[in-house]
Amino acid sequence: MRALGPLALAVLVMLPRLTSAQFGLLDDGLTVQTGREVHGRWASVLHLIPETGRFFPAYWLTYSVIWSVVGTRPLAFFVVNAAVLASLLAMLAHLVRLAGDTRVAVTIAAVAFALSGPAVESFYTLSKAEPLQLAWIALSLLCTATAAARARGSLGRAGWTAGAGVALLFAHATKETSVVLAPIALGWLVIERRAKPGHPCAARFAASYLGVAIVSAAAFAVLRWRYAALPLGEGWYTRAYAFDAATVGPALFRIMAWLVRDFAFLLPLVAVGLVRDRTRGPLLYASIWMLGWLAVYLPWPATFEYYLLPFTLGAAWVAGIVVGDLWRDRAVTPLAWPTLTACALLWVSAGINAAADARVQLVVDRANGQLVDVLGGLPRDSRVALNMSPINEYHFELPMHLVEMKRRPDIAFVRPTTAPGHQGETFLVTPEMANPPRPTVRIALHEAAVRQDRAMLDGLIASGAAERVYETTQRVGILEFGIGRLLCRVAVAPILDPTYCPTERGLIERRTFTYGWQVHRLVHARPIAATMRHGG
Known part of the structure; x- marks a missing residue:
């Protein structure tokens, strides 16, 4: 068993x-x-x-x-x-x-x-x-x-x-x-x-x-x-691994924001565990483990949630040992029930955020997979232009997916232009995204940039230069407990990352996350690169 x-x-x-x-x-x-x-x-x-x-x-x-x-x-x-x-x-x-x-x-x-x-x-x-x-x-x-x-x-x-x-x-x-x-x-x-x-x-x-x-x-x-x-x-x-204030300060803020979002339930457990003889020693071991795994990422300019997986092992160990000890002595320890109740409530908020992460990840991968399937079915020797700004990982991964997963090395990824002389068709790929939780799982797109990309696409459609051949939009309801945003009210530079502090969002948000793609055939054989802000 x-x-x-x-x-x-x-x-x-x-x-x-x-x-x-x-x-x-x-x-x-x-x-x-x-x-x-x-x-x-x-x-x-x-x-x-x-x-x-x-x-x-x-x-x-x-x-x-x-x-x-x-x-x-x-x-x-x-x-x-x-x-x-x-x-x-x-x-x-x-x-x-x-x-x-x-x-x-x-x-x-x-x-x-x-x-x-x-x-x-x-x-x-x-x-x-x-x-x-x-x-x-x-x-x-x-x-x-x-x-x-x-x-x-x-x-x-x-x-x-x-x-x-x-x-x-x-x-x-x-x-x-x-x-x-x-x-x-x-x-x-x-x-x-x-x-x-x-x-x-x-x-x-x-x-x-x-x-x-x-x-x-x-x-x-x-x-x-x-x-x-x-x-x-x-x-x-x-x-990029640098021990300077411009890197360490924002990284410290991001790490603290993730900790408040995902691990606030540790606070009552640590407070009680340190004063109990049976849990003090294991808690000290776990604290050194967790602090070490946080410190190693301070000199790094990005902080993703999955970086905290080793930290999570120590956090889970603390939760198990302290909760187990309090549960065993719940009848004789006055602080047992208040501590367990506070821990449970804070863990529920962390669990809701984890569920939101899972739903976002599934929606993003499903839409991305559908896009790869559609591009894999394009006519032979087609050209694909990516209407995404700024250049991100998707610009490099999409061509590899078509070669490795779809066996389509004939599809060429080009700059957003329809220069004449090419015998095949050219297709423009544009992302859609709105209301992602902040922070959440790693997504290469940025909501503000996606709106700009969509505005460029609308101009092409209005001028008759593009006709839609495919669209997928995935929507999922998200409940977000943004308690990490409490730090935004007290943080000061350099220990601050404004991207983690969306001013339009409160501590509890219910939104519909939207993610998808549109593919358009470019029908005018005239350069459009002048309207674009990036290369493909």
Whole structure:
């Protein structure tokens, strides 16, 4: 039954995604293309996208192996996501049991993780590194805990420690932010050294994990030095990692906004947990873990919800342990019921936001998938111009989707112009989007820019230069608890990101999110580029 619980919960959470499985327009085309190119040439993962400055071969290797097994089938990819989620829930449950907690604690921790906003975005999309990274890290924690319980000098202890090191090396090679585990482990060791004499396994665990984290990070550094084409500071992508106020200030605000939106239920639990002897130690461990995973993203100019997936593991652990302890002592602890009630109410608001994220993700991917299907059925040698501003990931992903998923390399993506002399037809693709939650899952489009694109399209239609051949519009009702916007009332620069502070929205919003696409045939063989603000 212990094994079936995490699996059942993972399937239940993933069921809406499994019944509506599409590749997305954020990295999935590149993932499929890379899988095809790497198949049979596995060592090439050591040399991919060198110009970015990144080095994460285990990420490419894992997704390439998945593609080699299941092919270009989105449902199969999401089945793998469900399996990874189930394994993470099982490992989280085991970690909670190691802390000596009850079945209630295990259940609360698993549900808190599975129904969180970061988990929804991470597992309802493909090509994310965080689920794989966290699975390797959780495995390393379990291996180290098992080793710490073995006798010193035993072969089993050495084997489990080595297993932890290998798992952690894979975590580093899946996403480079795993380097934060070394200072996290150091913090755990400091806790054990300053604490009253307790269980010797805890001290051995902290010391062992610090050693494993340092050795695995050093091994990864050697691999990076040997195979990465550019140092971190020289890649066009990695050089954006900057320790300056212009980057760290807004990032801190965005992180705080996400925390208030998705994890406000932790506040009463932390306040009570710190004053209870049974929960203080585990809470300190979890706090160092969570702070570490927040700090590592402060120097980065973007903050997406799925970045918080490792943080969520610690948050779920806290929720399980403290709620389990309060539930056990609810008859004799005066603060138990007020704390549990406050936590439940705040968790409901976070759950509603997570459900909104899921609905937005499904609507966006469904409409994007329909667009790819339509473009895949265009006449041979057609040209496609993208009426989207500014240039975003969709400009690069759509051509890859047509080549990899639809086998249509003959379709050319061009700048928005109908220069004469081309024998095929030219089609203009224009997005539609209105009322997205703020913040929400990652969408490449911006509502204000979409309105400008639509205005340009209306001008073409009025002049007779375009005729509609396809339109899809997905609509879904969204209830949003924007309690994170409370920070906008007290924040000051540089710790502020105005994009997270829409002035026209209150704390509770019910809106209809609209997302879709229009495809028009350009019927006048005359240049229209002068009316456009971007290239395709």
